[in-house]
Amino acid sequence: MAKNYTITFKSLRAGTVYTLNIGGGSGTAVALHGGAEPFTTDEDASEDKFTPIRTQSGYFRIVDNTLDASGNVIDSQHPNDWWKDLLPATDSERPVTLTQGGTVVWQGFMQSQTFSGALYGNPQEREFPVICPLGVLSGEDIDFNAGLKNFAYVLKSVCDTIDSKSNNAVTINSLVIQGGSDARNWLLTKIDWQNFATEGADGVMRAKYSIYEVLEDM
Numbered sequence: 001m002a003k004n005y006t007i008t009f010k011s012l013r014a015g016t017v018y019t020l021n022i023g024g025g026s027g028t029a030v031a032l033h034g035g036a037e038p039f040t041t042d043e044d045a046s047e048d049k050f051t052p053i054r055t056q057s058g059y060f061r062i063v064d065n066t067l068d069a070s071g072n073v074i075d076s077q078h079p080n081d082w083w084k085d086l087l088p089a090t091d092s093e094r095p096v097t098l099t100q101g102g103t104v105v106w107q108g109f110m111q112s113q114t115f116s117g118a119l120y121g122n123p124q125e126r127e128f129p130v131i132c133p134l135g136v137l138s139g140e141d142i143d144f145n146a147g148l149k150n151f152a153y154v155l156k157s158v159c160d161t162i163d164s165k166s167n168n169a170v171t172i173n174s175l176v177i178q179g180g181s182d183a184r185n186w187l188l189t190k191i192d193w194q195n196f197a198t199e200g201a202d203g204v205m206r207a208k209y210s211i212y213e214v215l216e217d218m
Contacts, residue, residue: 035061141207
């Protein structure tokens, strides 16, 4: 069974204490040693102000010397490859939150990728990619059987999907919709969600778009 993990570190200039929480496992979280840059993120920096969605991605980094932050061996049975327990099978298996004084200041998920490192290189720094909550939507098909729904339902689907994929560890608590009465009309406009489906060669209807694509087009 996978474990939970934490990395506690201070910002370089202000000395603010942050804790990175890596969930998706069970039991008391294992405290790890943060790398030289324990956590960094970047946002889509496109100069196009009409970019429909701006996502964030980044990395967290740990020092792997087989010991946790208290000096205990993390996994005595697999001391050299315990870090594989961290690896997610999907982009939503490992929710990640960055907290400061108990307040969440960033949230997202570990990205499912191919990882490697020096075979006999310990201690070594390992780097793991993270994505913001919207990033996991590209792997989730739209529910084309929803019937006649409005555009506000798209936003609800986004929030519900993120909540369910993280088991409520990553949540969107509020949305700000700009545009006044025009925005209300857009959000209340109903469409048949069968438009998001396509019929395969076998005659079976399948989702044609991911939730991310539908959100982006909206």
